[in-house]
Amino acid sequence: xxxxxxxxxxxxxxxxxxxxxxxxxxxxxxxxxxxxxxxxxxxxxxxxxxxxxxxxxxxxxxxxxxxxxxxxxxxxxxxxxxxxxxxxxxxxxxxxxxxxxxxxxxxxxxxxxxxxxxxxxxxxxxxxxxxxxxxxxxxxxxxxxxxxxxxxxxxxxxxxxxxxxxxxxxxxxxxxxxxxxxxxxxxxxxxxxxxxxxxxxxxxxxxxxxxxxxxxxxxxxxxxxxxxxxxxxxxxxxxxxxxxxxxxxxxxxxxxxxxxxxxxxxxxxxxxxxxxxxxxxxxxxxxxxxxxxxxxxxxxxxxxxxxxxxxxxxxxxxxxxxxxxxxxxxxxxxxxxxxxxxxxxxxxxxxxxxx
Amino acid sequence: xxxxxxxxxxxxxxxxxxxxxxxxxxxxxxxxxxxxxxxxxxxxxxxxxxxxxxxxxxxxxxxxxxxxxxxxxxxxxxxxxxxxxxxxxxxxxxxxxxxxxxxxxxxxxxxxxxxxxxxxxxxxxxxxxxxxxxxxxxxxxxxxxxxxxxxxxxxxxxxxxxxxxxxxxxxxxxxxxxxxxxxxxxxxxxxxxxxxxxxxxxxxxxxxxxxxxxxxxxxxxxxxxxxxxxxxxxxxxxxxxxxxxxxxxxxxxxxxxxxxxxxxxxxxxxxxxxxxxxxxxxxxxxxx
Numbered sequence: 283x284x285x286x287x288x289x290x291x292x293x294x295x296x297x298x299x300x301x302x303x304x305x306x307x308x309x310x311x312x313x314x315x316x317x318x319x320x321x322x323x324x325x326x327x328x329x330x331x332x333x334x335x336x337x338x339x340x341x342x343x344x345x346x347x348x349x350x351x352x353x354x355x356x357x358x359x360x361x362x363x364x365x366x367x368x369x370x371x372x373x374x375x376x377x378x379x380x381x382x383x384x385x386x387x388x389x390x391x392x393x394x395x396x397x398x399x400x401x402x403x404x405x406x407x408x409x410x411x412x413x414x415x416x417x418x419x420x421x422x423x424x425x426x427x428x429x430x431x432x433x434x435x436x437x438x439x440x441x442x443x444x445x446x447x448x449x450x451x452x453x454x455x456x457x458x459x460x461x462x463x464x465x466x467x468x469x470x471x472x473x474x475x476x477x478x479x480x481x482x483x484x485x486x487x488x489x490x491x492x493x494x495x496x497x498x499x500x501x502x503x504x505x506x507x508x509x510x511x512x513x514x515x516x517x518x519x520x521x522x523x524x525x526x527x528x529x530x531x532x533x534x535x536x537x538x539x540x541x542x543x544x545x546x547x548x549x550x551x552x553x554x555x556x557x558x559x560x561x562x563x564x565x566x567x568x569x570x571x572x573x574x575x576x577x578x579x580x581x582x583x584x585x586x587x588x589x590x591x592x593x594x595x596x597x598x599x600x601x602x603x604x605x606x607x608x609x610x611x612x613x614x615x616x617x618x619x620x621x622x623x624x625x626x627x628x629x630x631x632x633x634x635x636x637x
Numbered sequence: 638x639x640x641x642x643x644x645x646x647x648x649x650x651x652x653x654x655x656x657x658x659x660x661x662x663x664x665x666x667x668x669x670x671x672x673x674x675x676x677x678x679x680x681x682x683x684x685x686x687x688x689x690x691x692x693x694x695x696x697x698x699x700x701x702x703x704x705x706x707x708x709x710x711x712x713x714x715x716x717x718x719x720x721x722x723x724x725x726x727x728x729x730x731x732x733x734x735x736x737x738x739x740x741x742x743x744x745x746x747x748x749x750x751x752x753x754x755x756x757x758x759x760x761x762x763x764x765x766x767x768x769x770x771x772x773x774x775x776x777x778x779x780x781x782x783x784x785x786x787x788x789x790x791x792x793x794x795x796x797x798x799x800x801x802x803x804x805x806x807x808x809x810x811x812x813x814x815x816x817x818x819x820x821x822x823x824x825x826x827x828x829x830x831x832x833x834x835x836x837x838x839x840x841x842x843x844x845x846x847x848x849x850x851x852x853x854x855x856x857x858x859x860x861x862x863x864x865x866x867x868x869x870x871x872x873x874x875x876x877x878x879x880x881x882x883x884x885x886x887x888x889x890x891x892x893x894x895x896x897x898x899x900x901x902x903x904x905x906x907x908x909x910x911x912x913x914x915x916x917x918x919x920x921x922x923x924x925x
Contacts, residue, residue, distance in 0.1 A: 347730040398912060401672050401729050405863050406912050409905045414862065416905075420898045536856055540737055547734055603749045609741030616735040617723050 308460055312453045321452040325524060327518050327565045328459030334545030334557030335466045337512035341543065343479060343504040345486025346396075349404050350411030351514050351542045353391060355450035357384040357535035358370055358515030359522035360418065363431045366523070372437045377519040384515030387414070392504045399489070409537060415534040430529025455524045466513045470554050473509065482506050487554075503597060514542070537605070544608045548615050550622025559624055563610065571604040643772050644893045645886060650778045652885025653785035653841050658858060659865030659877035660792065661836030667809035667872035668829035671721060671732045674741035677859030679834045683709055683841025684850045685747060685896050688758050691845075698758060698846050700778055705842045713834020717827045725826075740855060748852040756850040763846055781843035787880060788839060797876065805829055809872060837862075864908040870917055 315321065329423040333355065358380035365371040365379055370485050418425045425431070438448040447454040473479045479504045482490035489499050522528045532538070549560025570576045577600040587593050619626035658680060665673045673679075683705055690701040716739065724735050766773045796802040807815040815861040816822045840858075848854070865884050871875025884904060891903030 345730075347733070349733075394909060394913065398916070401733060402867075402912060402916065404730065405672070405867065406909060408860065409864075409908050409912075413905045413909075416899070416901045420896075420902075500796070516916055536860070543734065543737075588717050600749070602753055603745045605741055606749070607744035609738045609745060612734055612738035613720065613742065616727065616731050616738065617720065620727065620731060 297491055304613065305464065309457075312456055318452055319454050323566055323569055325452060325455050325459045326569065327561045328456075328463040329521050329524075329623055330541075330545050330561035330565050330602075331463045331518035331558050332466050332520075333542045334549065334560050335463075335470050335554075336510040336517070337511075337542050338501075338546045338552065338557050339470060339473060339482075340506045340510040341546055342556070343474065343482040343486065344503060346503060346506070347404050347543065348395075348407040348507075348510075349536070349539050349543055350391065350395075350407035350537070351408075351510075352534050352538040353411040353414045353551060354384040354511040354514035355518035355521070355538060355542070356418065356528075356530070357387045357511075359516030359528050359533040360425060361515075362519040363433060363522045363528055364424065365431050366436070367431055370437075372439070373519065373523045374439060375461045377516060380515045380519045381390075381512050384511040384518075388507045389504070392507045396455075396500055396503045396507075408539070411534070411539055412536065415530050415536075418534055425530075428529060428531075430527060430532075432527045433523070449523075455520070459520055459524075462516050463515070466516075467554060467558065469509065469513070474554060478502075478505065491516035541605075541608060544612050548608075548611050548622060550624035550626075553622070556622050556624045563623070564611070567607045568604040569636050571607060572601050574601045576600065639772075640713065640893060641890070644889045646772050647774060647778065647884035648889030649882055650774060650782040650885070651889065653782040653789075653845050654881075654883035655865055655885050656789060656878045657785055657836050657840040657843070657863065657880025658862045659869065659881045660789070660874055661833040661840070663866045663869070663872055663874060663877040664809075664829050664836075664890060665833040666866065667874075669721065669725060669737065669826055670729070671725075672863070673833065674733055674736040674859055675716075675743060675855075676833070676862045677855030677857065677891045678740040678743040678838050679709065679713065679837040679851075679855075680841035680858050681852065681855035682712070682743060683838030684845045684848070685751065685841075686855065687842040688756055688850050691758055691760075698760060698842060699784060702784060702839055702842050703747040705838050709838025710831040710835040712838070714722075714827045714831035714851065716834065717830035722823070722826070740859065744852045744855055751852070753852055758845050758850065760789070760846055771775060771849065775847070777846040781847075783838075784843060788836075792836075792874070801825075801828065805832075861904070864904055867908060868911050 311324070314319065333351065337348065337351050358377065361380035361383040362373050362376035365376040366373050371379075391407065391410045394410060395403055398406050419427055421427075436449040439446045439454075449455070473482070481492070481497050484495070484497055485499050485502055493499050518533060522533065525532075545560040545564060546557050547560070548564065549558065550556030567576075570579075577596045580596060581587075581593055615622060621629070658676065661675055662676050662894070665671060665676075686705050686708060687698050688699050690696045690704060691698050696704070720735065720739060721732075724732050727735070760777070762776045765776045767776050767779050768774070769779065796806055804815070804820045805825050805828060807818065807820055808822050808829075812822055815825070837858075861884065865880040866877050867880075868883060869880030884907075886906055888900050888904055892900040895903060
């Protein structure tokens with residue numbers, strides 16, 4: 283064995299060990315952390331990891347920048363919530379109906395949008411998602427329109443007479459989110475190293491060349507979209523049941539679609555770690571702004587005087603601007619680190635190592 | 638029938654403002670091949686400028702256009718110099734994300750500065766109306782259409798008759814060839830983005846008296862501007878003018894016959910049909 287491959291094996295063993303450790307810590311976290319706020323943040327990070335990673339399969343691997351992923355998120359959320367609230371079907375059955383709804387949505391959208399390329403695909407994906415949003419808004423007798431759906435109770439989950447959870451705390455949602463997030467990461471990893479993943483990348487790099495080599499772009503784009511839609515729908519259902527309330531503005535808006543894209547872009551397009559890093563960075567930042575934690579921090583650190591006009595203003599308004607951070611970061615990433623944070627750090631590390 | 642004519646006329650009048658929005662987007666696309674996703678947010682800034690010129694300095698919203706146009710031109714030129722220029726060679730998707738990011742920064746900064754409250758600009762003629770061809774139309778709408786028509790005419794003159802206008806058209810036709818002919822392509826890009834922003838800002842000023850003013854209003858108009866330009870053909874100024882009027886009419890008539898809740902579905906369906914079956918738009922050339 284050459285020393286070179288030795289190093290590779292050691293690096294692989296180290297990364298495998300740290301991965302196992304990280305997953306272990308994540309599974310044990312609820313035992314040690316009492317703070318509901320931390321659990322809440324973690325659940326949001328999981329949900330955003332799921333949406334970011336599933337967007338990444340279509341946008342990152344296959345190069346189809348969909349800015350309409352809210353449609354699949356909303357399809358899952360609405361199906362699960364309608365079944366739960368009006369048909370009293372438990373969410374752990376409902377989410378699979380949500381997946382079916384999202385797949386149907388994906389096939390409709392795919393058959394329309396995949397005829398178009400580049401910026402035209404982006405525009406079409408937005409338009410179709412908007413048609414879905416306006417339709418949900420108007421079909422009041424099914425979806426309750428702009429008022430949205432509020433769930434009153436979730437039936438307890440039991441198996442063989444043994445109560446597993448009554449969904450009273452955040453912990454069951456934490457584990458559901460963690461399992462879904464690990465699942466989508468696993469699928470991304472498997473797809474990335476399979477023939478399917480290479481087909482996706484071939485389409486991303488040069489669709490015509492891929493086609494001439496016998497890869498049917500329409501079929502493989504639809505496969506990528508379907509995988510992507512399944513997981514986005516799971517995230518949507520989880521979000522809906524966790525928050526307990528949905529309306530077209532929260533689960534079907536263009537803003538949501540944009541946020542899903544941003545998670546993938548800021549972390550690093552086409553990498554497995556990218557969406558995870560994006561979610562882990564953006565969620566605490568934007569939640570910190572939203573809950574005024576950052577404004578309070580600035581005041582406590584003595585940077586801003588709470589009695590001054592600026593202090594009062596920050597306390598009053600900074601919470602409303604939590605999306606600002608997405609805008610600033612995406613501009614920085616596109617202009618200065620087009621490979622995203624993961625690529626940027628990786629390159630910086632490599633540069634240091636080679637010196 | 639009377640309802641139909643009423644809907645048609647108010648559609649055409651709104652369509653004039655839509656045309657301005659569309660022309661702005663199409664100029665930017667034509668010269669730089671960048672789809673400006675911050676277009677609606679630039680329009681929103683125009684609305685706020687008009688609102689504060691009116692409430693603080695008591696300048697009539699339609700007169701304030703004289704101030705808004707140069708102000709928004711400078712704003713657009715600055716955006717191009719600082720941000721867009723650095724991404725001219727980036728992937729189209731990344732250019733789109735850059736403008737989305739800029740739009741988010743604009744709308745959220747405005748929200749920070751002026752809160753997310755809805756603002757209404759009420760002039761003394763806000764609720765008055767004029768009669769055109771036996772049909773009564775709200776005065777702000779009619780005045781804004783007249784201003785739109787004047788600006789559009791001036792714009793056509795600029796593109797057809799002036800050296801700068803012709804240089805911009807040449808840059809849009811073939812960037813490399815224009816550069817070889819000694820045209821300062823960078824400068825033309827800056828002017829084009831400035832013009833695009835000025836037109837969006839002006840449209841914002843013109844609809845300020847008839848529309849709610851709030852930080853997120855831009856996203857509605859961003860989407861609308863895509864529909865307008867794609868309908869007319871990306872990069873075609875005449876197409877955008879036509880597209881604007883067509884969308885105004887489609888919305889207005891769609892609102893009457895399908896209910897106002899569904900009018901956006903009518904517009905987006907029209908948009909998808911054009912994308913799928915006539916991707917070059919009604920007046921556009923080939924997509925490459």
